[in-house]
Structures are given as C-alpha cells and as structure tokens.
C-alpha cells in the first residue's frame with residue numbers, strides 16, 4: 680500500500696507503462712468543490728490525467744471514472760461526456776456507462792428540474808477487460824421456475840422448449856443503488872467521499888486478489904480501505920496533506 684501526497688499529474692509520470700490493473704477513482708466534478716482551495720481542475724488537467732492513465736494501465740486493465748457535471752448558466756456543463764469521449768480518443772474502450780443511483784435528493788435544488796440523484800460511473804478498458812468477475816447478487820423473481828421459449832424450424836413450424844431452472848441470483852444491472860448516507864463510522868471530514876461499498880464492488884468486478892489498484896484522486900482513501908478489505912495492492916495520490924492524513928488513519932483502522 681503506497682499513499683502519496685502530491686499532484687497526481689506529476690506523480691503518475693513516475694509510474695511505469697502498462698503496470699496498473701485497475702483505477703477506481705472520482706476526480707473533481709467541475710468546480711463543485713474547492714477542496715480547501717488547493718485544486719486546479721479544467722480540461723487541460725483531466726485530459727492529461729486520462730492520457731497518463733491510458734499509458735500506465737495494463738492491457739485489459741480498466742479505469743472506473745466516477746463523475747458528474749456542474750450547472751453553468753442554467754445548463755449542465757457536459758464535462759462528464761467530454762471526458763468519456765476523450766478517453767476513447769486516447770485509446771480506451773468505453774466498456775460500460777454505469778450509474779451510481781444515490782437514491783436520494785442531491786443538494787443542487789432547482790425549481791425547474793427533477794431532483795438529481797445519480798452520478799456516472801464510466802468503465803474505460805484498455806482493450807478487452809482481462810477480468811470480469813461480474814457480481815451476481817440480484818435476486819431473481821422467478822427463481823426455481825423453468826424458463827420457456829420457442830424456436831422456429833426451417834419449415835416454419837415452432838417448437839416449444841423448456842430450458843434450465845432460473846437460479847436464485849442473477850447478474851446485476853449496471854445501475855447500482857448505493858446510499859451516500861453511509862455508516863457514521865465510515866464518514867470523514869472529506870467533502871466528497873464515496874462509500875466503501877461502491878469502491879469494493881468495482882474492485883471485486885474488475886480485479887483479482889493481488890492485483891494493483893490505483894486512485895490518483897484518493898481523497899479520504901476510500902479505495903485504499905476497499906483494497907485492504909479485498910486483498911489488493913493499492914497506490915494512492917492526493918494533493919491535500921490533510922486528506923492524506925485521513926486516508927492513512929482509515930487504512931490503519933481497516934488493517935486492524
């Protein structure tokens with residue numbers, strides 16, 4: 680586990696090509712948070728980050744990029760989409776556009792819009808993903824039933840077929856319901872922390888034990904904690920030394 684304090688745009692330059700199995704990260708969302716005034720974030724920075732992530736990701740590795748937009752003059756900025764398209768431009772596949780459904784009202788109150796309740800989770804892959812341990816924890820309503828279907832023969836008649844029994848659990852949908860109002864013990868003073876469950880489920884989906892996971896925008900170290908819990912190696916980078924201190928404490932607790 681390596682937790683570094685500094686600018687990830689500089690620190691990533693020290694990482695070798697094709698060396699990271701997966702990145703699970705949430706960069707700043709436009710200028711929605713100031714992070715104690717330490718952050719400079721715009722197109723130049725996120726383009727640089729995505730280019731470097733492509734270089735250091737192993738073939739078949741993935742980057743999970745959790746983002747959303749600010750509203751500017753009554754319009755969403757569209758930065759999330761621009762980032763996803765730029766990631767494709769630098770070579771990534773847009774493997775999946777997943778949604779983190781926070782299942783609650785966001786804080787951007789508006790009289791003219793529905794209550795915002797989700798963030799994007801873009802899954803970029805360098806070629807075909809090498810690890811896909813897709814989580815199967817969605818209870819099937821028709822569990823135990825036999826699936827039925829029919830197929831048409833060459834002469835036009837149909838044959839009814841009884842297929843396998845429906846399993847108790849099926850593959851998840853790509854919309855994940857995870858509350859951002861997590862356990863008090865999990866909450867830190869970081870202004871934009873995401874839940875451990877979110878990081879953990881991506882780690883389980885896209886990596887195996889012993890793999891190397893990076894979070895270049897580590898914040899309070901949520902991805903680090905999830906790596907400790909799931910036996911993955913972790914590299915974290917964060918500009919703000921106060922957040923690095925929080926991450927170190929959380930990791931120490933998680934290891935205990």
Ligand SMILES: C[S@@+](CC[C@H](N)C(=O)[O-])C[C@H]1O[C@@H](n2cnc3c(N)ncnc32)[C@H](O)[C@@H]1O
Nearest residue numbers: 686687714871872873896897898899901917918
């Ligand atoms: C959305 S928050 C990440 C929160 C994190 N996922 C968590 O659960 O705590 C983004 C973080 O990126 C950090 N950051 C912004 N620009 C950075 C840069 N160039 N290098 C390193 N960290 C940066 C900010 O200080 C902030 O803590």
